[in-house]
Amino acid sequence: xxxQSTYVPKTSFGRWFDSRLPLMRFAHDTMLxxxxxxNLNFWYAFGAVLTVMLGIQIVTxxxxxxxxxxxxxGAFDSVENIMRDVNYGWLLRYMHSNGASMFFVAxxxxxxxxxxxxxxxxxxxxxxxxxxLIYLLMMATAFLGYTLPWxxxxxxxxxxxxxxxxxxDQIHKGLGTGIASWLWGGFGVSDATLNRFYxxxxxxxxxIAGVVGLHVWALHVPGNNNPLGIDVKGPQDTLPFHPYYTxxxxxxxxxxxxxxxxxxxxxxxxxxxxxxxxxANPIVTPTDIVPEWYLLPFYAMLRSIPQKLxxxxxxxxxxxxxxxxxxxxxSKVRSCRFRPMMKVFFxxxxxxxxxxxxxxxxxxxxxxxxxxxxxxxxxxxRIGTLYYxxxxxxxxxxLGLIETPKPLPAxxxxxxxxxxx
Amino acid sequence: MRIALGLGISFAILLGAAxxxxxxxISRPAIPPKVxxxxxxxxxxxxxxxxxxxxxxxxxxxxxxxxxxxxxxFHNLDEDGGPGFTEPQAKAIAASYKIPAPPNDKGxxxxxxxxxxxxxxxxxxxxxxxxxxxxxxxxxNNGALPPDMSILVKARAGGAAYIYSICSGFxxxxxxxxxxxxxKYYNPYFEGRNISMPPPITDNQVTYSDGTKATxxxxxxxxxxxxxxxxxxxxxxRKHLGFEVMAFMLLLTGMLFLTYRKIWHDAH
Numbered sequence: 001x002x003x004q005s006t007y008v009p010k011t012s013f014g015r016w017f018d019s020r021l022p023l024m025r026f027a028h029d030t031m032l033x034x035x036x037x038x039n040l041n042f043w044y045a046f047g048a049v050l051t052v053m054l055g056i057q058i059v060t061x062x063x064x065x066x067x068x069x070x071x072x073x074g075a076f077d078s079v080e081n082i083m084r085d086v087n088y089g090w091l092l093r094y095m096h097s098n099g100a101s102m103f104f105v106a107x108x109x110x111x112x113x114x115x116x117x118x119x120x121x122x123x124x125x126x127x128x129x130x131x132x133l134i135y136l137l138m139m140a141t142a143f144l145g146y147t148l149p150w151x152x153x154x155x156x157x158x159x160x161x162x163x164x165x166x167x168x169d170q171i172h173k174g175l176g177t178g179i180a181s182w183l184w185g186g187f188g189v190s191d192a193t194l195n196r197f198y199x200x201x202x203x204x205x206x207x208i209a210g211v212v213g214l215h216v217w218a219l220h221v222p223g224n225n226n227p228l229g230i231d232v233k234g235p236q237d238t239l240p241f242h243p244y245y246t247x248x249x250x251x252x253x254x255x256x257x258x259x260x261x262x263x264x265x266x267x268x269x270x271x272x273x274x275x276x277x278x279x280a281n282p283i284v285t286p287t288d289i290v291p292e293w294y295l296l297p298f299y300a301m302l303r304s305i306p307q308k309l310x311x312x313x314x315x316x317x318x319x320x321x322x323x324x325x326x327x328x329x330x331s332k333v334r335s336c337r338f339r340p341m342m343k344v345f346f347x348x349x350x351x352x353x354x355x356x357x358x359x360x361x362x363x364x365x366x367x368x369x370x371x372x373x374x375x376x377x378x379x380x381x382r383i384g385t386l387y388y389x390x391x392x393x394x395x396x397x398x399l400g401l402i403e404t405p406k407p408l409p410a411x412x413x414x415x416x417x418x419x420x421x
Numbered sequence: 422m423r424i425a426l427g428l429g430i431s432f433a434i435l436l437g438a439a440x441x442x443x444x445x446x447i448s449r450p451a452i453p454p455k456v457x458x459x460x461x462x463x464x465x466x467x468x469x470x471x472x473x474x475x476x477x478x479x480x481x482x483x484x485x486x487x488x489x490x491x492x493x494x495f496h497n498l499d500e501d502g503g504p505g506f507t508e509p510q511a512k513a514i515a516a517s518y519k520i521p522a523p524p525n526d527k528g529x530x531x532x533x534x535x536x537x538x539x540x541x542x543x544x545x546x547x548x549x550x551x552x553x554x555x556x557x558x559x560x561x562n563n564g565a566l567p568p569d570m571s572i573l574v575k576a577r578a579g580g581a582a583y584i585y586s587i588c589s590g591f592x593x594x595x596x597x598x599x600x601x602x603x604x605k606y607y608n609p610y611f612e613g614r615n616i617s618m619p620p621p622i623t624d625n626q627v628t629y630s631d632g633t634k635a636t637x638x639x640x641x642x643x644x645x646x647x648x649x650x651x652x653x654x655x656x657x658x659r660k661h662l663g664f665e666v667m668a669f670m671l672l673l674t675g676m677l678f679l680t681y682r683k684i685w686h687d688a689h
Contacts, residue, residue: 038688080492080572083655090655091662243684251681254674261670265663266464269575277576277652287612416689 005029030220035238036245037226039416043117044224045252046110052253053103054212058205060096068148070198072191075150076279094268100142101271102260104294107135115325116346118334119225125326127218130211132322137208139295139319144201146292150194151276156289158189158197164302167309188282228415229334230408237412288363296360297353301388303364304381314385321392328392330400338406342399349391356384449599451612454582455589457642461581461649464664467657468650473504475629476647479640482627484570487562487618489550492571493651496544502657503650508544515542520549563604565617574645574652581645586610588641591620 007025009015018025067086069078082089111131114120120128147158162183168176185192223232232238239245263270271293275286291299298315305311336343359381368375409415460469477498480490495515498506506514519539524530530538542549550569552558559566568576577583590610601607605615622644625635633639650656 084492084497090659094659239688244688247677247681247684251674251677254670254677258667258670258674261663261666265659265666268659274576274578274580277572 006033030216030241031246032240032242034220034241035223035232035235036241037224037232037237037412038239038244039226039228039412040224040245040248041227042252043109043113043227045249045256046106046113047219048249049106049253049256050103050110051212052257053099053106054205054209057096057099057103058209060092060099061202061205064092064096065202068198070148070195072150072194072280075148075194079149091264094264097272098260098263098268100145101292101294102256102263103138104142106256107138108294111135111322112350114225115349116336117225117227118229118329118331118336120326121329121331121334122326123222124218124225127215127222128326129323130215130218132319134208134211134215135322136319137204137211141201141204141208142292142294144197144204147194147197148201149276150280152278152280152284152286153273153276153289155189155280155282156286157291158193160289161291162189162193164312164315167312170309225334226412227335227337228409228412229338230412233411233413290361293357293361296358297356297384297388298360300356300360300381301385303360304378304385314389318385318388321389325392325396328396330397331403331405332400333405333408338408339399339403340406341403345391345395345399348387352384352387352391356381356388359384449596449614451614452609454579454586454610457582457585459581459642459646459649461646461656464660466660468502468504469646470505471631471633472643472646473650474506475627475631475633475640476643476645476650477504478627478629479622479644480570480647483621483640484644485548485551487551487558487567488570489552489567490548490570490651491550492547492569493654494545494547495542497654499544500654503654504647512544515544515546518542518546518549520546563617567618570648570651572652574648576652581649583610584648585641585645587616587618588622588644589637 005025005028007018007022007028009018009024014024017023064082067078067082067089069075079093082093084090086092114128114131143157143161147154162180165179165183166176168179170176181187183193183196184190185196226232273290290296298318301318302311302315305314331339331342333339336346359377362377364378366377368377368380460466460472480488495511495518498504498514499508499511518541520542522530522538522540525538532538537553552561555566574580574584579586587608587610590608591606593607593609595601595607599607599614602615605617606619607614608616608618622637622640624637626640627635629635653659
C-alpha cells in the first residue's frame with residue numbers, strides 16, 4: 001500500500017541529500033502523502049494522542065530527573081522539594097504523574113478500538129503484537145515510576161509486585177526467592193531497589209519509543225485498518241495523510257489534552273493514593289495496598305485466585321493472551337459492525353474489564369449486599385476473570401465459526417460516499 | 422450513540438454496585454468526614470488570607486506543641502498565594518523561634534548544662550520540630566507519634582474536611598459496646614475510632630486578633646485551611662495558570678475544529 005514515492009526534491013541540496021540519505025523522502029511518503037482510508041473515525045485518533053503523551057512523559061521526566069534524588073533518604077524529600085521550591089516543579093510533576101494516567105486512558109481506548117474493528121487480524125498481526133509489547137513495557141515503566149516518590153504506596157506496591165516472583169519457589173525451591181533477591185539487590189525492597197528502578201524507569205521509555213517506531217513501520221506496510229474492516233481497493237478509498245488526518249488528529253489530540261489539562265490543574269491528586277504522601281516506612285504496612293487504577297483489573301484477577309502461583313500465572317497470562325488473538329479469532333470479517341454476536345460479547349468484555357477494575361479497588365473482603373444476600377467481591381472478580389479468558393477462548397474461535405456476518409459493502413468509497421449522492 | 426449508551430449503562434451498573442458495598446475489615450469503621458466548604462474549593466478557589474493567618478495562629482499556639490511542620494520555611498509565609506504576611510512580619514515570626522545552632526567555635530552543639538545551642542530563626546529556616554526525634558515524640562505521647570503536619574491534608578483521604586472533622590469530632594457519645602482503650606479518645610472520624618490525640622481545641626483556646634469568635638468549629642476550620650496551604654502552597658498559582666492554559670486550549674481546539682471541518686468539507 002506504500003506505493004510509489006511521489007517525493008520531488010525542490011532544491012539542488014535536496015537532490016544531493018536525497019541521493020545519499022532519503023530521509024526527507026521517507027518523511028514525505030509516510031507523513032504527508034501516505035494513503036489513508038477515508039473513513040477513519042474518532043477512535044482512530046488515539047495513535048496520535050499516544051505519540052503526544054509519550055513525548056510529554058519523556059520531556060517532563062527528563063526535567064524531573066534533574067531534581068530527583070534516588071535514595072531512601074532523599075527521594076521523598078526531593079519530590080517535595082520539586083513541588084515547593086523548583087520553579088514550576090509542581091507543574092512538571094503533576095503533568096508527569098497525571099500524564100501516566102492519561103497515557104493509559106489513551107492506550108486502553110486504542111486497544112479496545114483495535115479489538116472492535118479487528119485491527120489485529122491478517123495482515124496486521126505483527127503490528128498488533130508490537131502493540132502488546134508496548135503495553136507490557138508501559139506497565140513496567142509505570143510500575144517502576146510509581147516506586148520513585150518513595151511514599152508508603154510506592155514502597156508497599158513495589159514489595160507486593162516483586163513478591164509475585166517468589167511464587168516460582170513452588171516450581172523449583174529457591175528459584176522465586178532468587179529472582180526476587182536479584183530484582184531487589186538485597187533481601188527486600190531497599191535503597192538498592194530504588195536505585196535500579198530509577199535507572200530502568202529512565203531506560204524503558206526510550207525502548208518504548210523504539211518499539212513505537214517499529215509499530216508505526218508495521219502500520220505503514222499494510223496501511224490502516226478502518227471501521228468497515230474491508231481492504232482498500234484503490235485511490236478512491238483513501239485520502240492523503242496530510243492535511244486530512246494531520247488536521248483531524250490535531251483536533252482530537254487538542255480535545256484530549258483539555259481533559260489532561262483539567263486533571264493537571266484542577267484535580268491533580270484525584271487519581272493518586274493519599275498514602276503516597278506518607279514517606280515510605282518498612283515497618284508500617286498500609287491497611288489496603290492498591291495499585292494505580294490502570295493495573296486494577298489484573299490486580300483483581302490475582303487476588304481472586306487463592307493459589308499464589310496460579311494467580312501469578314493468570315496475571316501474566318491475561319496480558320500474554322493478547323498476543324495470540326490474531327490466531328484465536330477465526331472470523332473472516334474484521335469489524336464488529338458486521339459481526340452481530342461478537343459485538344455483544346465485545347461490549348460485555350469492556351464492562352467485564354471495568355467491573356474487574358472496580359473489584360481491584362475494593363478491599364479484599366468487600367461484598368455486595370443485594371437484598372440480604374451478601375456476594376463477596378472476590379466471587380465477582382472470579383466470574384470476571386473467567387469471562388476475561390473465556391472471551392478470548394473459547395468464545396473468540398467459536399464465534400467466528402457459528403456467527404453469520406452481515407453483508408460487507410463493496411468498497412470504502414461506495415459505503416462512505418453513497419449516502420451523500 | 423449506541424456506544425455512549427453502552428458505556429452509560431455499564432457506569433450505571435458500577436455506580437449502583439458502589440452504593441451497596443460494605444467493607445468489613447474493621448468492626449467500627451470511621452464515618453465519612455463532615456460536609457463543609459473551603460474558600461480553596463472549585464476551579465477559581467483561593468485561600469482566605471484571614472483564615473490562613475488565624476489557622477497559623479492556631480498551629481503556633483496549639484498544634485505545634487506536638488506536631489512538626491518540617492517542610493514549611495518562614496520565607497513561605499510572605500510568598501504569593503500564602504497567608505499574606507509582609508516580609509518584616511515573616512522575619513519577626515522567624516526570629517521568635519529558636520533554631521538548633523551549628524557547632525560553635527569550640528565545636529560544641531550543647532551548652533554547659535547539656536542543652537542544645539540555639540539561635541533566632543531567619544527566613545531561610547524551616548519551622549523547628551517540637552521533639553528532637555520520633556523516639557522523643559513517642560516518649561512524650563504515650564507511645565503515639567504525632568504526624569508531621571506539612572502535607573497531612575494530601576496524605577489523608579478526605580483532605581481538609583478530614584482534618585476539620587478529626588479536630589472538631591471529639592466529645593461525641595460512645596456507641597454501646599464500643600471500648601475506648603486506655604490513653605485513647607473516642608473520635609468517630611478516625612479509623613478504628615480510638616485516637617491517641619486528646620481533644621486539641623476548646624472554645625476560645627486562642628484569641629484572634631481580627632475579632633473572629635474562636636469557637637471550636639472556627640478554630641478547626643481555620644487550621645484545616647492553613648494545613649491545606651502548607652500541603653499545596655502553589656494551589657493559587659496552579660489554578661490561575663490552569664485558567665489561562667484552559668482558555669488557550671479551548672481557543673486552539675475551536676480553531677483546529679474549524680480547520681478540520683474546512684479541510685474535510687470536500688472530502689465527503
